Amino acid sequence: MMKNRIDRLFEYIAKENKNVDCVLISRATFPDINFFYFSNAKGGLFEGSFLLLYPDGGSKLFTSTMEREAAEKSGGDFEVYVFSSREERINLLKDNIKGENLGLSFSSITYLEVDKLKETFKGNLIDITKEISFTRAIKDSDEINQIKKASEITSKTFSQIPEMLRNGMTEKELSLEIEFSLRKNGASSLSYDTIAAFGPNSSLPHYESGDSKLKPSDFVLLDFAGKYNRYCTDMTRTFFFKEASSEQKKVYETVLEAQLLGLDALKPGVIARDVHNAVSKFIDDTEYKGKFIHSLGHGVGLETHDALGLSPISDYTIEENMVLTIEPGIYIPDFGGVRIEDTVVVRKGKPQILTPFTKELLII
Numbered sequence: 001m002m003k004n005r006i007d008r009l010f011e012y013i014a015k016e017n018k019n020v021d022c023v024l025i026s027r028a029t030f031p032d033i034n035f036f037y038f039s040n041a042k043g044g045l046f047e048g049s050f051l052l053l054y055p056d057g058g059s060k061l062f063t064s065t066m067e068r069e070a071a072e073k074s075g076g077d078f079e080v081y082v083f084s085s086r087e088e089r090i091n092l093l094k095d096n097i098k099g100e101n102l103g104l105s106f107s108s109i110t111y112l113e114v115d116k117l118k119e120t121f122k123g124n125l126i127d128i129t130k131e132i133s134f135t136r137a138i139k140d141s142d143e144i145n146q147i148k149k150a151s152e153i154t155s156k157t158f159s160q161i162p163e164m165l166r167n168g169m170t171e172k173e174l175s176l177e178i179e180f181s182l183r184k185n186g187a188s189s190l191s192y193d194t195i196a197a198f199g200p201n202s203s204l205p206h207y208e209s210g211d212s213k214l215k216p217s218d219f220v221l222l223d224f225a226g227k228y229n230r231y232c233t234d235m236t237r238t239f240f241f242k243e244a245s246s247e248q249k250k251v252y253e254t255v256l257e258a259q260l261l262g263l264d265a266l267k268p269g270v271i272a273r274d275v276h277n278a279v280s281k282f283i284d285d286t287e288y289k290g291k292f293i294h295s296l297g298h299g300v301g302l303e304t305h306d307a308l309g310l311s312p313i314s315d316y317t318i319e320e321n322m323v324l325t326i327e328p329g330i331y332i333p334d335f336g337g338v339r340i341e342d343t344v345v346v347r348k349g350k351p352q353i354l355t356p357f358t359k360e361l362l363i364i
Helices: 002-015 034-039 065-073 086-096 111-120 129-137 141-159 171-184 199-203 246-265 272-284
Strands: 022-027 049-053 059-064 079-083 101-104 124-127 195-198 219-223 236-240 297-299 306-310 323-326 329-332 336-339 342-345
Touching: 002 034, 002 049, 002 129, 022 034, 034 049, 034 059, 034 129, 059 065, 059 086, 065 079, 079 086, 086 111, 111 124, 129 306, 141 171, 141 323, 141 342, 171 195, 195 199, 199 219, 199 329, 199 336, 219 336, 236 246, 236 336, 246 272, 246 323, 246 329, 246 336, 246 342, 272 306, 306 323
Parallel strands: 022 101, 059 079, 101 124
Antiparallel strands: 022 049, 049 059, 195 219, 219 236, 297 306, 297 323, 323 342, 329 336
16 A cells, blocks of 8 residues: 555656655654655654655655554554664665655755755755645545544534533533544544634634634534544534524525535546636625635645645646545624535545535524
């Protein structure tokens, strides 16, 4: 499995006509999630460790004595090398980097680390951020299964929301109950900080849950998700507490129609920005023009905002087995907002929705 990921990475590198003899993935001073993608290493933090990837599909994992057992039990395709001092680490790096052109994800490494690397490696450093992003964007069956499990845990927690809502409870109180339920339902951790936004607060897309108290007729916008085996999902639903006005219902139905349109437009071979633009135009053709204020979606995987996305400047072609969110929203300051978000897998026909909880308008 890891070999297939490495092969695809070097295929993308070749397509970009970049000459790369070896790739370094480091977890030294900055925790690069790419380390876990290309190693599938489990059971450890692997701080100070690094991977070397080669064009023939081979890989070597270099780690400290502390992480030796975790590395050896991971069952990866890599060879394991252990160092017990900084000098041993440097020597292993010198001895195992091949060629004069070393590929790095410039977006995942610090200036300090590059500066130290230059003391050891005197060749050329080649940025392969884009190539790694495209490699990670296509999910294999194991990754999809992990994301699906995280999505099922999250959807189950959404189904428990009606039991949690109480008149006068605060957003923070609801957030804590949600996070406890995610863990109880099987999440290994949170994909991101829970957003619980009541009433007018729901017009802020990245609102931080506060002390606002729940009252009848409030929007209840909830954006939360759990991880499973390091894999994330992402999901948002908007509820109404006790009652909903005709205007609130109209906003909801508009967002729901926009989301369904986005799902229908997400197909292999389509340019990513065209999916966003179709949804944005639909909303702008309603009375809510200008109220959809973010991109339509993003990749999901080892990170909540994983490789690639769906925005007005996304110029790549959608491919089968990409995992993306579709999350249109309408945000009206001092009134409230609605967002409906699913995590989906791109398939040849309709996308496979991994977050199955209902999107019907719910007054609870």
